[in-house]
Amino acid sequence: MTRGIGKIAFGGIVAFIGLYFVTALAWTWYSSEKRPDPDKPGQRIAEGPVPAPPHPVVIRQPDGKVMVDSGRRDARGEPVMVACATCHDTRPPEPSLHSSSELDEFHQGLTYAHGELSCLSCHNANDYDTLKLANGQAVDFSASMSLCAQCHGPQFRDYRNGSHGGMQGHWDLTRGGRTRNTCIDCHDPHHPAFPQVMPVFPPMPERGETLPHAHHE
Numbered sequence: 370m371t372r373g374i375g376k377i378a379f380g381g382i383v384a385f386i387g388l389y390f391v392t393a394l395a396w397t398w399y400s401s402e403k404r405p406d407p408d409k410p411g412q413r414i415a416e417g418p419v420p421a422p423p424h425p426v427v428i429r430q431p432d433g434k435v436m437v438d439s440g441r442r443d444a445r446g447e448p449v450m451v452a453c454a455t456c457h458d459t460r461p462p463e464p465s466l467h468s469s470s471e472l473d474e475f476h477q478g479l480t481y482a483h484g485e486l487s488c489l490s491c492h493n494a495n496d497y498d499t500l501k502l503a504n505g506q507a508v509d510f511s512a513s514m515s516l517c518a519q520c521h522g523p524q525f526r527d528y529r530n531g532s533h534g535g536m537q538g539h540w541d542l543t544r545g546g547r548t549r550n551t552c553i554d555c556h557d558p559h560h561p562a563f564p565q566v567m568p569v570f571p572p573m574p575e576r577g578e579t580l581p582h583a584h585h586e
């Protein structure tokens with residue numbers, strides 16, 4: 370009698386444990402279907418707090434108003450600035466010009482050292498108030514970076530990655546904006562070599578300090 374009850378009780382416990390595991394497994398499966406796993410790629414996950422809108426990265430732009438001093442002065446004594454086309458519309462272009470020493474009629478102050486490029490590699494012979502790309506397309510003076518980029522791909526790539534050209538402002542764009550230089554902020558298009566940094570004297574010793582090579586009595 371007691372053995373019969375014991376058997377039933379034992380069977381009940383086994384059945385209960387079995388049921389428990391089956392339910393637990395089913396629940397795990399069911400809830401994993403419902404609840405997305407945040408570590409699984411391609412899943413939509415619940416949105417956390419909405420991040421602040423990032424501040425902009427602004428590339429400084431040359432003003433694009435490129436003119437030359439005509440050498441004359443107006444009534445107030447200010448130099449009269451003229452647009453490039455004023456003279457060049459009536460002058461035949463000189464495609465072979467590629468050094469400042471060849472400038473004997475005008476633009477004598479211009480220092481030029483940029484590889485073997487002729488002036489008209491960059492300036493537009495059809496419209497001197499613009500620049501031109503290698504494919505002949507005219508670009509505004511304010512967009513000179515696109516001109517530099519087509520011949521200096523590696524530096525432009527580094528620039529876009531942030532390792533060339535410097536920046537000011539915030540690294541974390543949720544805290545504030547960032548300003549980037551344009552190529553001609555640092556490189557003169559006519560003599561682009563970055564000026565060499567002057568070597569300076571080593572630091573002076575602090576009062577009471579001795580230089581490493583000084584004699585000790």
Ligand code: HEC
Nearest residue numbers: 435436437451453456462463466471472473474475488492
């Ligand atoms: C006052 C007239 C005058 C103005 C304004 C002028 N130029 Fe010139 N430019 C000349 C003359 C003259 C030459 C030829 C220089 C020489 O051979 O000594 C020249 C030569 C050049 C050349 C060399 C290629 C070629 O076709 O001769 C370029 C490039 C050029 N100028 C660009 C410009 C740009 C850009 C501007 C405006 C920012 C400008 N010039 C404004 C008179 C002018």
Ligand code: HEC
Nearest residue numbers: 431435467468469476481483486487488490491510513558
């Ligand atoms: C690598 C491209 C490039 C070449 C090559 C080049 N220029 Fe320029 N030039 C420019 C750009 C870019 C500007 C505008 C600079 C700015 O926005 O301040 C400019 C501006 C000028 C100006 C007006 C401003 C100034 O600096 O006086 C003159 C004049 C000029 N160029 C003449 C020439 C002449 C002459 C030659 C050949 C001896 C020449 N350029 C070769 C890119 C070039």
Ligand code: HEC
Nearest residue numbers: 483484485490491513516517520552553556558561562563
């Ligand atoms: C048509 C092609 C062309 C364009 C456009 C051009 N460059 Fe160059 N650049 C050259 C060549 C070629 C050299 C010379 C490479 C050499 O001598 O090893 C050079 C050299 C340089 C150098 C190295 C100078 C040195 O002596 O160390 C710098 C910096 C430079 N360019 C910047 C610029 C900038 C900024 C612009 C845009 C205003 C520009 N380049 C536009 C072709 C170009």
Ligand code: HEC
Nearest residue numbers: 517518521524525528533534535550551552554555556563
């Ligand atoms: C913040 C200033 C700055 C800006 C902006 C800048 N550069 Fe430079 N660039 C430098 C310095 C510094 C060097 C290294 C000069 C050296 O080593 O003597 C350099 C070197 C170069 C060289 C010569 C590379 C070599 O190995 O000799 C080229 C070409 C060049 N830059 C192109 C560009 C172009 C194109 C842009 C715009 C996309 C640009 N730079 C923007 C500062 C700048």
